[in-house]
Amino acid sequence: MNMIMFDAPGPKAKRRIAVANVAGILILAAVLLWVVMGLAGKGQFAAAKWTPFLDPSMWQNFLLPGLWATLKAAAFAVVFSAILGIVLGLGRSVQNPLIRWAATIFVELFRAIPVLIMMLFGYAVLASSGLIDSSNAPFLAVVIGLTLYNSSVIAELVRGGIANLPKGQREAALAIGLTPGRSMLNIELPQAMIAMLPSFVSQLIIILKDTGLGYLVNYPELLRQARLLGSTEANLLPAMMVAALMFVVLNNLLALAARRLSQRSVKRAAGRLVAAETVEQFE
Numbered sequence: 128m129n130m131i132m133f134d135a136p137g138p139k140a141k142r143r144i145a146v147a148n149v150a151g152i153l154i155l156a157a158v159l160l161w162v163v164m165g166l167a168g169k170g171q172f173a174a175a176k177w178t179p180f181l182d183p184s185m186w187q188n189f190l191l192p193g194l195w196a197t198l199k200a201a202a203f204a205v206v207f208s209a210i211l212g213i214v215l216g217l218g219r220s221v222q223n224p225l226i227r228w229a230a231t232i233f234v235e236l237f238r239a240i241p242v243l244i245m246m247l248f249g250y251a252v253l254a255s256s257g258l259i260d261s262s263n264a265p266f267l268a269v270v271i272g273l274t275l276y277n278s279s280v281i282a283e284l285v286r287g288g289i290a291n292l293p294k295g296q297r298e299a300a301l302a303i304g305l306t307p308g309r310s311m312l313n314i315e316l317p318q319a320m321i322a323m324l325p326s327f328v329s330q331l332i333i334i335l336k337d338t339g340l341g342y343l344v345n346y347p348e349l350l351r352q353a354r355l356l357g358s359t360e361a362n363l364l365p366a367m368m369v370a371a372l373m374f375v376v377l378n379n380l381l382a383l384a385a386r387r388l389s390q391r392s393v394k395r396a397a398g399r400l401v402a403a404e405t406v407e408q409f410e
Contacts, residue, residue: 193352216285
């Protein structure tokens, strides 16, 4: 049964909505034009500020190493966050109160602490501990900070995905002789992962963008390298614009890949469901 939560707009309402949309677009275009004219008046679009990007050495020495550092930190943080997040999400969903409370305390603690504070604290501890080479402290601080925060968020996604499944899933698994743990791993978790995939993708994009905070712990990620390039060539704003464009391209490519993965996962799940129903009909 479909519930209508609001009335469909009539002809007058549609005209008002169209007028408001056009007005909003015109205002946005005017603001952008004003910004562009202001930047042009300050000489930010002068050829001398943009020609350094045609020099391959600028990319080899600044932007590409920064891009590689960003992708490396994000890749490690994604892997560790996903693994730890799934473990914590399962821990918050089990019946054992000790495990559940331990996972809950971890999640609530690190989800409440800003990522930047964890990076700064991790860098201070690692750099002064003497246990590792100080040159590796920025990278480890970025990965640890991103992992602790994002694993807590992913744990909540896993817990919510499992909690939103129909109770009949677990009851059916127990009825055929599976233990609660096997039911969780083999039946509930795969379905929860498919349901949470869009939110998980959004979190991956957040991880990629948050690597920019590594600038404050001297990690040579893309933002820091773009700032160094801007300081060297006296074109800070163009360098930041190029770095922003690179982030936009990366995030859109990641979103596109994840969207296709989500579509394939849904199609596979639907295919298995149809096959199971066909077998039941013949039986």
